[in-house]
Amino acid sequence: MELILIAIVALAAVLAFACVLARTRVKNRLISLAAALGEEPPGSASVSDLLSLVERSAERVRRHDSEVERQQQRFALALSAMTQGAVLCDEFGSTVMHNAFARTFTEARHGNAIVRAAIDDMLGRACNGEHDQREIELFGPPPRLLFVTAQPLLDGDEHLGALATVDDITDQQRIESIRRDFVANISHELRTPIGAVALLAETLVDEVDPLVVRRLSIRLRDESFRVSHMIDDLLALSQIEGDGVTxxxxxxxxxxxxxxxxxxxxxxxxxxxxxxxxxxxxxxxxxxxxxxxxxxxxxxxxxxxxxxxxxxxxxxxxxxxxxxxxxxxxxxxxxxxxxxxxxxxxxxxxxxxxxxxxxxxxxxxxxxxxxxxxxxxxxxxxxxxxxxxxxxxxxxxxxxxxxxxxxxx
Incomplete structure (x- = not known):
């Protein structure tokens, strides 16, 4: 009977020691987990306190991860909304992100493949620290003119990757061409009647024959009306172009x-x-x-x-x-x-x-x-x-x- 009692007591002691040891291990693991989550629990904290601390830390981390995910979504949406193409690569030159506009070139075939090859080449150079920019003309149809830039992404001396951007400057180039043509045309159109007015006026200065004076005066009047008519049309066109339906x-x-x-x-x-x-x-x-x-x-x-x-x-x-x-x-x-x-x-x-x-x-x-x-x-x-x-x-x-x-x- 005494042996049985001794065995029971010994078993109870072992179980108690095991519980204490397990509790200590649990506590140590909770302390390690709290430290990994950025917390510094006091040494006197109980297991219950440590559990509460870990739960709060986990909730904080979850909220942080959720905010990071939302920021990534905002970044992706912002890239998609850009009117220019953007291609981002890591420090090894591997593409990690591109927006919808750039996808037409990075996944391109036929003519657009030229742009893809240029982007890859420029990103490779940017990964080596070089800045690059090029104009690429696509003959279409429709014809397009693209302006591509690439630059390295640096954080101090640390190289983080490279960014390439693609701008479609077709309309910009067309408008600039129209502007140049317009200036050239209006200069030419005004030069003719204004030159005629100057010549007729110069001739009139020394002319004494009334019939010739009358004929030259009529020509002078007609050329003046021509200049006036042209200016009126230019003003009307400018107003119609700029004002829309007012x-x-x-x-x-x-x-x-x-x-x-x-x-x-x-x-x-x-x-x-x-x-x-x-x-x-x-x-x-x-x-x-x-x-x-x-x-x-x-x-x-x-x-x-x-x-x-x-x-x-x-x-x-x-x-x-x-x-x-x-x-x-x-x-x-x-x-x-x-x-x-x-x-x-x-x-x-x-x-x-x-x-x-x-x-x-x-x-x-x-x-x-x-x-x-x-x-x-x-x-x-x-x-x-x-x-x-x-x-x-x-x-x-x-x-x-x-x-x-x-x-x-």
Whole structure:
């Protein structure tokens, strides 16, 4: 019996020691875990205190990890929203991230593979500490011009990787080209009449013959009007391009046509050209900028008058429904060569340079028409045959709901 009691006591002692040892191990592990989580628990802390401390630390780490994940999401979304391509690589040159715009090149085939090869080469150089930038021309279609840069990412002396960016500068280059062409064109266009004015004025100084003086004065007046007309067209084009539709109102198409015809009638009568307005619905209307729309119709009519021979008839028609209105100006003049049809809406472009000089054309009228159409969400089209005449169609959305059309006055 005594042996049994001794055995029981010994077993209890062993179990107690094992519990103490296990508790100590648990405590030590909790202390190590707390230290790994950035905590410094006091030596007198109980297991319960250590558990609470570890739980709080774990919650803090979880929140930190969640914030890091959100920051990564923000970074990825910001990259995707960029209008330029971005490719990020590590210090070994391996790509670790790229946005959607850059993906069209990094996963490219055919023409875009040229860009991919350039990016890889430039990132390799950047990983060696070099800065690089290149312009890459893609012949398309459509043709594109890309500006690619690459730079190393350094934290002090530590090399962390490299970043390449890709900018599509096609539109920027096109706008710069248009600007240069515009400056060159306007300089050339103004030089001719201004030079003529200077020459005529110089000749007038010493001229005594009244008939010659009169003839030179008329020429001087005409050249002055030509310069004035060109400046007026430039100002009108600048306003239309810059302002968009500034004063939108409901307008009857009949009023627009009538106002434009009244403005061009003196020039048409002087040229011996008749203008015929076809019958159309008096209720036909649209919403837009009256000044711009009248200007567009006037320029179409003026263009028709200038390129029609005496005795010709210019017809103007209009039609439409609740959604769209079309206004057509048709002449029976000299027509437009097929090779010029794609360019007649460009600034200063003239099909017949000699005739433009005779009629005082500035080469800006059709460009004004095109911008008015764009400002109103419409379009301008042309069909023409040499020797038979031209037909211009201005298509515009009404901007009116069906019930509202009846209220237009």
């Amino acid at each position: 004063e939108s109102e409901r307008i009857r198409v009949a009023h627009l046509v009538g106002e434009a015809v009244d403005r061009i009638r003196p020039a048409a009568e002087q040229a011996g050209v008749s203008i015929k307005v076809a019958d159309f619905s008096e209720g036909l209307a649209l919403r837009g900028d009256r000044r711009q729309l009248v200007s567009a119709l006037f320029n179409l009519l003026e263009n028709a008058v200038k390129y029609s021979d005496a005795g010709s008839i210019i017809e103007i028609r209009a039609a439409g429904d609740d959604d769209e209105v079309s206004m057509v100006v048709q002449d029976h003049g000299i027509g437009i060569p097929a090779k010029d049809l794609d360019r007649i809406f460009e600034r200063f472009y003239r099909v017949d340079q000699a005739r433009s000089r005779e009629t005082g054309g500035t080469g800006l009228g059709l460009s004004i028409v095109r911008h008015v159409a764009r400002n109103h969400g419409g379009s301008i089209t042309v069909s023409s045959r040499e020797g038979e005449g031209s037909t211009f169609m201005l298509m515009l959305p009404t901007g009116l709901e069906a019930p509202a059309r009846a209220e237009v006055k």
